[in-house]
Amino acid sequence: MSSTIATTRSAMGIPTGRLAVWWVVVSEIVIFGGLLASYVMNRIAHAEWGAQAAHTNTWAGAFNTLVLLTSSLSAVYAHKAAVEGDGRRAAGFLRLTCLGGLVFLTVKALEWRHEIVEGFVIQSGGFWGYYYTAAGLHAFHVIAGMAVMLWVASSAEKNQDLHRVENIGIYWHFVDLVWIFLFPLLYIAR
Amino acid sequence: MSAHAQAHSHPNYLKVYAILVALLAVSVFGPMLGIRTVTLIAAFGVALVKAYMVARNFMHLNVEKRWIHWALGLALVFMVLLYAGVSPDVGRDSGQRWVKTAGWHQLPPSHEQPGTGKEAGEAGH
Numbered sequence: 001m002s003s004t005i006a007t008t009r010s011a012m013g014i015p016t017g018r019l020a021v022w023w024v025v026v027s028e029i030v031i032f033g034g035l036l037a038s039y040v041m042n043r044i045a046h047a048e049w050g051a052q053a054a055h056t057n058t059w060a061g062a063f064n065t066l067v068l069l070t071s072s073l074s075a076v077y078a079h080k081a082a083v084e085g086d087g088r089r090a091a092g093f094l095r096l097t098c099l100g101g102l103v104f105l106t107v108k109a110l111e112w113r114h115e116i117v118e119g120f121v122i123q124s125g126g127f128w129g130y131y132y133t134a135a136g137l138h139a140f141h142v143i144a145g146m147a148v149m150l151w152v153a154s155s156a157e158k159n160q161d162l163h164r165v166e167n168i169g170i171y172w173h174f175v176d177l178v179w180i181f182l183f184p185l186l187y188i189a190r
Numbered sequence: 191m192s193a194h195a196q197a198h199s200h201p202n203y204l205k206v207y208a209i210l211v212a213l214l215a216v217s218v219f220g221p222m223l224g225i226r227t228v229t230l231i232a233a234f235g236v237a238l239v240k241a242y243m244v245a246r247n248f249m250h251l252n253v254e255k256r257w258i259h260w261a262l263g264l265a266l267v268f269m270v271l272l273y274a275g276v277s278p279d280v281g282r283d284s285g286q287r288w289v290k291t292a293g294w295h296q297l298p299p300s301h302e303q304p305g306t307g308k309e310a311g312e313a314g315h
Contacts, residue, residue: 014255022258026265033269041277062218066211073207076248080200173248180240184233188221 021167025174028141032178035137039130039185050190052127055120060111061187064104065179071100072176075169078156082166087159094153094165097172101146108139131186138182141175206247213240 012019043049078093112132122132149172152164213236220232245251251259283290 012255012257014258022254022261026261029262029265030268033265034272037269037273038276041273041280044277045281058218062214065214069207069210069214072244072248073203076203080203083200170249173244176248177241177244180237180244184217184237188217188229188233 015163017163017167018170021170024171028174028178032134032137035130035134036181036185039134042126042130043185043189046126049125049127052120052125053131053186054190055115055118056131056187057111057114058187060107061183064107065183067100067104067107068176068179071097071104072173074100075172079166079169082156082162085159085162087156087162090162090165091153091157094149094156094168098146098149098153101142101149104142105139108135134182134186138175138178141178145172145175201247203247206243210240210243213243 014022074093074097078090078097081087081090081093112135120128122129145168149168152161152168155161156165217232217236217240220236221229223229251262279285
């Protein structure tokens with residue numbers, strides 16, 4: 001018995017895969033939005049959190065922002081290559097994007113190691129609770145995005161399922177977008 | 191390849207990236223002036239601009255179907271509702287029949303208070 005996979009939603013005019021990714025993004029906005037909104041209201045209510053936030057490394061955060069922006073550029077070039085039908089080039093750009101994710105996670109790990117050695121752990125105060133939760137949840141999304149991206153790259157290299165390049169790109173840009181807000185909240189507002 | 195992908199021409203991604211990096215520099219160096227208003231604009235105003243540029247140019251929201259915009263907007267409305275509903279309690283020290291004492295955020299003991307049928311810690315709320 002053969003099965004049919006819906007690849008388009010004619011009523012909405014959006015391919016099913018992209019539609020699914022947008023729904024993921026919508027649900028992620030609620031997850032991260034709730035977390036960030038909670039942080040902002042508590043940060044405003046607790047002026048002393050500014051002193052705790054002063055211990056985060058702005059340069060590490062800025063460097064990681066640059067890394068994620070660069071990886072987003074790479075992801076969008078992968079999309080462009082896929083549109084042009086060049087799966088091999090698209091796969092190369094996707095792997096480059098993953099490398100950006102790896103650099104991001106490495107910097108994050110070094111940063112956390114330094115902070116933990118200094119005695120700032122998740123139980124050290126309200127700020128640190130949010131810091132590790134938000135950055136940790138974001139890092140989990142980076143890891144998940146990298147895993148899917150490598151899988152998409154392997155099929156894109158064979159010029160198969162090139163539409164997935166755009167889909168994983170949308171997710172990756174969202175992960176970048178979340179960090180754009182985490183950076184000033186956790187590293188700059190003191 | 192999707193009709194969507196073929197329907198729009200690609201913007202100059204390198205130019206968009208250069209602007210994003212320049213904005214990142216503003217958000218890092220702006221707060222170093224130590225002026226509160228400049229810090230807020232450099233940090234959060236610039237973040238909003240960066241987010242808009244990423245969503246528009248990299249996520250291609252500018253050529254996406256209208257109702258995707260509505261779905262994303264609805265999620266943002268939920269976030270605002272959460273903030274509006276909870277922040278008054280977070281920001282205030284007292285309200286009707288409740289006061290934040292020194293240890294208000296600590297979990298109450300789980301055992302019941304004898305004779306009341308209530309758990310310890312409920313009586314004050």
